[in-house]
Amino acid sequence: MIVTQLKWLPVVDEDLCTGCAACVEACGPKSLEIRNGVAELARPDTCGSEEHCIAPCPTAAIQMRWVPATGNPTRGKWQSAPNKERSLNSNPTSI
């Protein structure tokens, strides 16, 4: 079985984001940046999953979600999700 690591991360809806940077300023580890006029999670590794970016957003453009990720498991909230897809070699009927 393949196990995928999921991290609790902010996801920005670019259609709702105005680029005001309130979330950037609220983020202690500076994980977010404004790029091309919208907020982007530029450094997911540094995110502590603390959700400080959510409340300041005036347009509710950020939501926390479990996102496939790699990185330091001691920073932020993580969970494992079993991946039901099998590799070709895992089929017991193949030779």
Ligand code: SF4
């Ligand atoms: S606070 Fe909301 S609207 Fe402002 S930059 Fe961040 S995501 Fe965009």
